[in-house]
Amino acid sequence: MPVRTVELVLTPGEAANENLWPARLARKLRVAPEHLKGHRLLKRSLDARKAPVKYRLRFEVGVDEELEPSPEIAWSATSPKPDTKKIVIVGCGPAGMFAALRCLELGHKPIILERGKDASARRFDLAPIMREGRVIEESNYCFGEGGAGTFSDGKLYTRAKKRGPVAEVYRTLVAHGAPEKILVEAHPHIGSNLLPKVVMAMRESVIAAGGEVHFGAKVTEFLLDDGKMKGVATSDGREFRGDSVILATGHSARDIYELLHEQKILLEAKPFAVGVRIEHPQGFIDRAQYHLKSGEKRDENLPASRYALATTIKGRSVHSFCMCPGGFVVPAATENDEVVVNGMSLSRRDSPFANSGMVVGIEPEDCPGDDVLRGIRYQKKIEQLAKKAGGGGQVAPAQRVTDFLAGKLSKELPETSYFPGLMSVRLDEILPKHISERLAGGLRKFGKMIRGYTGPDALLIGFETRTSSPVRIPRGDDLQHPDVAGFYPCGEGAGYAGGIVSAALDGRRCAEAALAL
Numbered sequence: 001m002p003v004r005t006v007e008l009v010l011t012p013g014e015a016a017n018e019n020l021w022p023a024r025l026a027r028k029l030r031v032a033p034e035h036l037k038g039h040r041l042l043k044r045s046l047d048a049r050k051a052p053v054k055y056r057l058r059f060e061v062g063v064d065e066e067l068e069p070s071p072e073i074a075w076s077a078t079s080p081k082p083d084t085k086k087i088v089i090v091g092c093g094p095a096g097m098f099a100a101l102r103c104l105e106l107g108h109k110p111i112i113l114e115r116g117k118d119a120s121a122r123r124f125d126l127a128p129i130m131r132e133g134r135v136i137e138e139s140n141y142c143f144g145e146g147g148a149g150t151f152s153d154g155k156l157y158t159r160a161k162k163r164g165p166v167a168e169v170y171r172t173l174v175a176h177g178a179p180e181k182i183l184v185e186a187h188p189h190i191g192s193n194l195l196p197k198v199v200m201a202m203r204e205s206v207i208a209a210g211g212e213v214h215f216g217a218k219v220t221e222f223l224l225d226d227g228k229m230k231g232v233a234t235s236d237g238r239e240f241r242g243d244s245v246i247l248a249t250g251h252s253a254r255d256i257y258e259l260l261h262e263q264k265i266l267l268e269a270k271p272f273a274v275g276v277r278i279e280h281p282q283g284f285i286d287r288a289q290y291h292l293k294s295g296e297k298r299d300e301n302l303p304a305s306r307y308a309l310a311t312t313i314k315g316r317s318v319h320s321f322c323m324c325p326g327g328f329v330v331p332a333a334t335e336n337d338e339v340v341v342n343g344m345s346l347s348r349r350d351s352p353f354a355n356s357g358m359v360v361g362i363e364p365e366d367c368p369g370d371d372v373l374r375g376i377r378y379q380k381k382i383e384q385l386a387k388k389a390g391g392g393g394q395v396a397p398a399q400r401v402t403d404f405l406a407g408k409l410s411k412e413l414p415e416t417s418y419f420p421g422l423m424s425v426r427l428d429e430i431l432p433k434h435i436s437e438r439l440a441g442g443l444r445k446f447g448k449m450i451r452g453y454t455g456p457d458a459l460l461i462g463f464e465t466r467t468s469s470p471v472r473i474p475r476g477d478d479l480q481h482p483d484v485a486g487f488y489p490c491g492e493g494a495g496y497a498g499g500i501v502s503a504a505l506d507g508r509r510c511a512e513a514a515l516a517l
Helices: 012-016 018-029 094-105 119-124 126-132 165-175 195-208 254-262 282-289 374-390 401-406 433-449 500-516
Strands: 004-010 036-047 054-063 086-090 109-114 212-215 219-225 228-234 239-241 244-247 272-281 310-313 316-324 327-331 341-345 353-362 396-400 422-424 459-464 487-489
Touching (some): 012 018, 012 054, 018 036, 086 094, 086 228, 086 239, 086 500, 094 109, 094 195, 094 244, 119 126, 126 327, 165 500, 195 212, 219 254, 244 500, 254 374, 272 341, 272 374, 272 433, 310 433, 316 341, 316 433, 341 353, 353 459, 374 396, 374 459, 401 459
Parallel strands (some): 086 244, 109 212, 244 487
Antiparallel strands (some): 004 054, 036 054, 228 239, 272 459, 310 316, 316 353, 327 341, 396 459
16 A cells, blocks of 8 residues: 555644554554554644534555655755856845845855844844834834844745745745744744744855845945946945845835835835734633633643634725734834834744734725825824824824724723733724724624624724835836846835745745846
8 A cells, every 4th residue: 555645633632642643544544553654744724613623634644665754854055156146135034035045045146135133133122112112213023134024923824835935935944943843734833932043043044155144234225227236235335236136125114115216216006904903812712713612711732713804895805914813912113203013922822812903905096195105105194193192102002992883982991912001092083084984894794703803802902004015116027127127126025925935935036037137
């Protein structure tokens, strides 16, 4: 009998007890246990659609035939090519980092420029924003080694199938210290406590293989010559030149959009989303999603439960975004005149709170003005309103969901994971009417989908504005900018990705395209 692929449906306790797996596999295959010559877990997913909650585990099993050993998980670069090209990469988030690794794999030299600090130094710069409400504008939750994902969760879920380049992304992360379970989990997650070590290890690989990484290198000029991108200049007076430039700055580097606009490099307005963070007790989400009785706690072998919600109200999407089970709401501002919130979880996801973005789709025509940067101004205005309403520092405006729907001020606010503090305000009055009305309509629908979702313990915290960039940097089928040869817009900031994995994939693609010239 050849190697077989087998799926088991197990209780949470059974799924956690690896000693039970061989007997269950033998029973499923209708063979004696001694005929099993090994098994390998390929995928683990949770089925919580109805009670009782079950795990689905898919295995590769050797029956009277030994399994081939799993290939070693390691990253290595090829020898430098004789005609080595230099690729300047602006941004050290997942798009930039994976672009650099791909350059090295193909025998060429990347030069990464990052405006912020390395992940170790960057961690210390989060303390002022949390404790003093003071943003260090070049080193924060958005800027620095690893990008915005480093200290805001590390979710790896992607709609792309986990084969080919996606599998390579996962294996590269594991080779640099991510837990191996991300290779088999249906919704993998590294955690904000583990991800910094992973990105630092990736940087060490880049340098060891012959690449360069420069921190504190804020780009202030794109160096053009007769329609060709030749490199960039940085705020400290240095110039970095190469055969091509990959721009992978992330969606919060607003000055880059302004710089491109000033240098008359074509940009496009694109849809984005704006809203709030909604926070619940994690126990409530567990009971709702795991079909538990009142007061019943989730099985210790089950993870903190998550959810995804979406609807359409008056022609615009209203949906959950970046749901963080067992997580925290954190300040994500990049300047001191704004308040922005985001969500994150540690690897154990053991916070007593669950939070998610709850956002409304915004089209370019929803924003005042007719220029390409109007969406950025729209975001910024809402962030400044949040700052004013919070009363100072990074105190965020907040309102109970019940009061938001009733149109009244919350007399008191429930407990929260948001460390800088909250101020009770009328979010329904601060948000533009077309957003608040659609948000209210969406919440009412979601309250029917998850009973109690809009109850008195549900809290709205303002504002979630950085879901994606309001600007796209156009590119052709060859991934180059249509007007500037040798210029490769890449990742979330350019409008071509929406998370760590999709950004990493786009970084790889842009590196391959740049090296194909």
